[in-house]
Amino acid sequence: MSKIYEVKVGTLPTVDEIPLGGIIPSNGNAILNKTGTWRTQRPILNRDACTDCLLCWLHCPDNSIIVQEGKVVAIDADHCKGCGICSAECGAKPVKAMTMAQGGRYEASETFAKSTL
Amino acid sequence: MTIAEKPVRQRKVVGLTGDGAAADAMMQIDPDQVAAYPITPQTEIVERFAEYVANGDVNTEFVAVESEHSALSACCGGSAAGGRVMTCTSSQGLALMHEELYIAAGNRLPIIMPMVNRTLSAPINIHGDHSDSMASRDAAWIQLFCADAQEVYDTTIMAVRIGEHPEVMLPVMICFDGFNVSHDMERVAMLAKEEVQEFVGEFKPLINMLDTENPISIGALVLPQFFFEHKLSMIKALEGSVNYISEIFAEFGKLSGRPQSIVESYGMEDAEVAVVALSGIAGTAQWTAMQLREKGIKAGVVRPRVYRPFPAAEIIAALKGVKAVAVVEKAAAPGAAGAPIFSDLCTAMFSMDKRPKMVNYVTGLGGRDTSSAQYTAVFERLQAIAAGGPIGQTLSYIGARE
Numbered sequence: 079m080s081k082i083y084e085v086k087v088g089t090l091p092t093v094d095e096i097p098l099g100g101i102i103p104s105n106g107n108a109i110l111n112k113t114g115t116w117r118t119q120r121p122i123l124n125r126d127a128c129t130d131c132l133l134c135w136l137h138c139p140d141n142s143i144i145v146q147e148g149k150v151v152a153i154d155a156d157h158c159k160g161c162g163i164c165s166a167e168c169g170a171k172p173v174k175a176m177t178m179a180q181g182g183r184y185e186a187s188e189t190f191a192k193s194t195l
Numbered sequence: 196m197t198i199a200e201k202p203v204r205q206r207k208v209v210g211l212t213g214d215g216a217a218a219d220a221m222m223q224i225d226p227d228q229v230a231a232y233p234i235t236p237q238t239e240i241v242e243r244f245a246e247y248v249a250n251g252d253v254n255t256e257f258v259a260v261e262s263e264h265s266a267l268s269a270c271c272g273g274s275a276a277g278g279r280v281m282t283c284t285s286s287q288g289l290a291l292m293h294e295e296l297y298i299a300a301g302n303r304l305p306i307i308m309p310m311v312n313r314t315l316s317a318p319i320n321i322h323g324d325h326s327d328s329m330a331s332r333d334a335a336w337i338q339l340f341c342a343d344a345q346e347v348y349d350t351t352i353m354a355v356r357i358g359e360h361p362e363v364m365l366p367v368m369i370c371f372d373g374f375n376v377s378h379d380m381e382r383v384a385m386l387a388k389e390e391v392q393e394f395v396g397e398f399k400p401l402i403n404m405l406d407t408e409n410p411i412s413i414g415a416l417v418l419p420q421f422f423f424e425h426k427l428s429m430i431k432a433l434e435g436s437v438n439y440i441s442e443i444f445a446e447f448g449k450l451s452g453r454p455q456s457i458v459e460s461y462g463m464e465d466a467e468v469a470v471v472a473l474s475g476i477a478g479t480a481q482w483t484a485m486q487l488r489e490k491g492i493k494a495g496v497v498r499p500r501v502y503r504p505f506p507a508a509e510i511i512a513a514l515k516g517v518k519a520v521a522v523v524e525k526a527a528a529p530g531a532a533g534a535p536i537f538s539d540l541c542t543a544m545f546s547m548d549k550r551p552k553m554v555n556y557v558t559g560l561g562g563r564d565t566s567s568a569q570y571t572a573v574f575e576r577l578q579a580i581a582a583g584g585p586i587g588q589t590l591s592y593i594g595a596r597e
Contacts, residue, residue, distance in 0.1 A: 102411060
């Protein structure tokens with residue numbers, strides 16, 4: 079049957095249930111695709127150096143810089159792919175507030191990383 | 196008033212080339228968008244249709260693109276945006292579209308494309324053979340083959356309904372021979388534009404990315420856990436489309452008064468030897484068979500008008516009772532055991548208990564004529580095989596100096 083089906087999250091649709099033409103039949107579901115496991119490097123936020131210029135937030139391709147009341151407060155570790163754009167764009171001087179560390183997995187001490195993974 | 200009761204006086208009989216017939220069918224279909232790039236021998240379609248656009252005869256948005264890759268890309272965009280979209284091409288143009296062919300089919304975009312068969316370079320040559328569309332046969336497009344300008348006209352109109360059928364939703368190629376069909380002026384009986392408009396109906400897109408009430412994403416990354424099901428659903432739609440093609444052929448046959456058949460046959464009621472061939476070269480085969488039947492030789496010809504999906508059941512039914520079959524093709528499959536149609540037909544027949552002896556000929560590459568004398572030799576060989584003679588070499592090349 080050639081129909082556009084709504085796919086239930088967490089299910090594996092059969093050939094008769096799969097949406098027509100590989101489309102994603104609804105919006106706002108990119109959040110369900112947790113890409114945090116793709117990281118080989120992780121951004122480290124140094125709150126003391128941060129000037130809250132928000133360049134990292136502006137450039138992050140995965141909307142993973144969490145901002146509250148105009149301040150960078152956390153990194154969404156479920157969706158950050160570790161691309162390093164936040165660090166490259168960081169406007170803080172002379173010390174960058176966002177630097178990249180080797181390894182994708184956050185340490186328990188790195189409390190600025192918010193994750194449910 | 197139903198379509199059948201409409202006065203037939205609005206219909207015209209005109210002299211048209213194959214290209215002209217395709218362009219005029221496109222004009223009467225009046226698609227939302229056409230994006231096309233001219234290439235010999237398809238150029239006349241683009242020229243003629245562009246004139247219709249310039250003269251205001253159609254409401255089509257014509258996109259003058261810089262290549263065939265862009266032409267089909269623009270068509271994919273237009274179709275995904277909910278439009279009825281057409282293009283046309285030939286040979287190197289189809290080759291340049293190759294990437295987009297798969298994208299159009301995989302995204303289930305029912306783009307309609309007259310495709311003038313011309314050989315592929317090198318050496319460069321502008322004349323007709325089927326190597327271009329055969330190279331695209333696994334792209335999951337429906338491929339329809341036409342033998343004359345009338346069939347080009349009829350098939351282009353039917354193709355719209357076939358591709359857009361909600362159970363099919365696949366792009367369609369209308370293939371016809373370069374020059375032999377595309378540039379030969381023939382008598383074409385046209386329907387009135389209103390009749391064509393009623394037949395094709397309003398396009399109701401299943402995929403419409405401009406429907407802001409129901410936002411969707413098209414062309415997203417699909418990883419191994421979903422990809423196989425997507426492809427299989429497309430494959431099943433192509434396989435199942437043969438039934439809808441039959442229905443739409445029958446409906447158009449009733450409307451036009453020209454009966455349409457997925458597999459055309461000549462002399463197959465009692466044929467003992469038969470040729471299977473696509474498009475124009477089947478005409479020469481038929482003429483030869485007519486001559487041979489006057490001498491008492493039971494010769495027949497089977498001409499599939501649909502190549503993808505492969506109408507195996509219909510061809511096998513047409514070949515019932517035949518002792519020896521030659522599949523004559525205007526395309527080679529270099530290095531393969533047989534050319535494309537032969538491979539398909541042998542595969543379809545292999546598990547049958549009783550099947551005819553089969554041989555394969557490749558002919559007419561680069562537009563070389565296939566003569567009646569050559570077909571006479573083919574039928575004579577088939578007679579010898581039917582009488583119990585040795586089959587000999589399965590695949591041979593006919594008309595080449597070797």
